[in-house]
Every structure is written in C-alpha cells, then in structure tokens.
Amino acid sequence: MRINIVSLSSTLNLSLILFSSLSFLGYGAACFFSAYMKREFERYRLGSQRILVGALQVAASLGLLAGLSHPWMGRSAAVGLALMMLVAVGVRIRIKDSLAQTIPALFYLLLNAYLCWMAF
DSSP states (O other): OOOOHHHHHHHHHHHHHHHHHHHHHHHHHHHHHOHHHHHHHHHTTOGGGHHHHHHHHHHHHHHHHHTTTOHHHHHHHHHHHHHHHHHHHHHHHHTTOOHHHHHHHHHHHHHHHHIIIIIO
8 A cells, every 4th residue: 555645744834833723723712711821921021012922823724724825924934933932932032931831832833834834
C-alpha cells in the first residue's frame, strides 16, 4: 500500500490550521468573558490590553479559516499569531514564569510559524 505524501501533508496542515484556529477562537473569547483571563492579564501587567488581544486572536482565528480559500489571509493571520506568541514568550520571561507556564506560548509560536511557511 502506497501512502500519498501530498495528501498526508495536506491533511496534517488542515488539522493544524483547524487546531490553531479553534484554540485562538477559544483564547480570544476567554479574554472577553473569563475572570481567570482577566487576572492573568493583570499578572502580565497588560490588563488594559486584554480586550485588544482577545479581538486580535478572534480575528486571526477567522483569518486562518479564511486562508483555506485565500492563502494570503491565512499566511497573514499565522504571521500575526506567531508574532503575538513571540511577545507572549517575552512577557512570560519578563514576569519570571516557569518553563511549564511558557511552553504553551512557545508551542503556538512554532505552530503558527510552521503554518505561515508550510501550510498556506
């Protein structure tokens, strides 16, 4: 049985796009509604930026999905999310979070960098 590498790669990319999109849709919505996220943004010393960050995450989430039919939109959204997560890693380092607390931001940085260059 031969495995079609192109089909496997396309399936992987679609799965990763959907995973990132749904994750940021959830994180973005939580910025509007979650008391926990409000406390976290205060801990990051970015309380005044919480709503903006949430709106950008929701918009980028939708941009990743739009990228399925308009690749430039997906690529732009992935770049935006990767940059946002680069800043998030910097914030985690600045406030002296543990490695375990920093790994999710690093993961999403790498995921969206991959999506930018390989999936769209």
